[in-house]
Amino acid sequence: MTCILVTGSSRGIGAAIREQLEARCVKVIGHSTRGDDEAEIAADFSDPPAPSLLWEEAMRQADGQIDVLVNNAGLFDASDLDRSDIEWLDAWEETLRINLTATAQLSRFAVRHWQETGRSGRIVHVACRAGHRGDSPAHWHYAAAKGGMLALHKTIARAYAGEGIYSFAITPGFTDTAMAGDYLESRGGPGLLADIPLGRVAEPEEIADIATWCALDAPPSMTGATIDANGASYVR
Template identity: 35%
Template sequence: MDFTNKNILITGASRGIGKATALAFAEKGAKVGINYRNNTEEANKTLAELKGTGHSLFAYDVSKKEETKALIQDFVTQYGKLDVLVNNAGISIFHDLDEVGFEDWTYAWEQTFKTNLFAVANTSYWAAQAMMTSGGGHIVNVSSRGAFRGEPTKPAYGASKAALNAMSQSLAKKLAPYQIYVGVVAPGFTETEMAAITLTPAERENLLRESPFKRMAQPKEVAHAILFLASEGAAYSSGTIIDVNGASYLRS
């Protein structure tokens, strides 16, 4: 896969899967825009690690709809064209129905959908407007196996990712005449910096048992699937959802 002279924008790209994806695109010759909300230190560290030149930081909170328009416009103004948008930013809030109060319950739903679904819808809207006038492009959305298997301790997360899948496939059909291709990557639990900090030893053991590989996904493995869906050779795979979960959850 060669992305030389391609302009890539990745939301939530200062660490984790977003960072691995930025590194992978830069390795393939792309110019990468790193979107982040407020962690400037981590964003600058990621920027410094990218191979090549022409990469930039874009500090916007995509959960705010007015900032999604500003983000895309800023990127297009700087680079002239948006070839690939990767919607990676997302949040996950625990809200067990039998343990939380109603205010916490509704807060989790509102905040999760604001970032995991509405932000993706809004950035995709503005990206599509730009791509329709520039000959097309690719939109790749990061979902989760939780969209399929259920998330009993954070149902808003699972529901938001299921809705993201449905929206992505609807956009794949709608945008095909404009040569805009939409794909989804659905990772299982991924070994990010955040996981290393937050997981207890018992939680880690449970996660390792879920896959026959006895390990979690590495961010670069998720990035590999994202790059495939963003590549020119994957055009006819528009509408596809790629599972990257180490056979921990198999769907028919």
């Protein structure tokens, strides 16, 4: 049975991904920051050893074989420019650690695992439109982290395709999740929809459709691809 590790699977996009993958009869190992659900491994990515501990426990639960890694966990907190230097830097470093460094750590563990076992594997990165077009003045760190995730994804795809290790990325725009809700409200709520030709934000299930397809069905020739899902608010 295919075994997939999904980070940030307790709510929003991650929960939708988990539900759709389980409907495809694969074994899903979930993760959340606090482990509120007994079925999820608790790991706080703001703590540097957490990704390693998560990987070790996931491998134990998977009986030593993980086939797909879905890097979905993320942090979206504003940090205004007029904060104190130390507050601004702390927010920057925490956002990059959770959104980018933890992703890199888990991706490294996955690549090495597949190299050691000689098996094919896939990584699906849930990035963001902000990685292409930037974000608000209070979200430099978030946009930088998501841009870094896209660069990481492309590097993995180019480096390891010949070994049967494939990388895919998804760049949602605004999605109807708890994480995005406060931001939507702070940016004018319904007024923000004027920037989205589709006229609405994405549903978590729409992003999960793409992630599930990348994890299980996308052809190997698509490795390195980034799939946009932003209602045409950013086209390239």
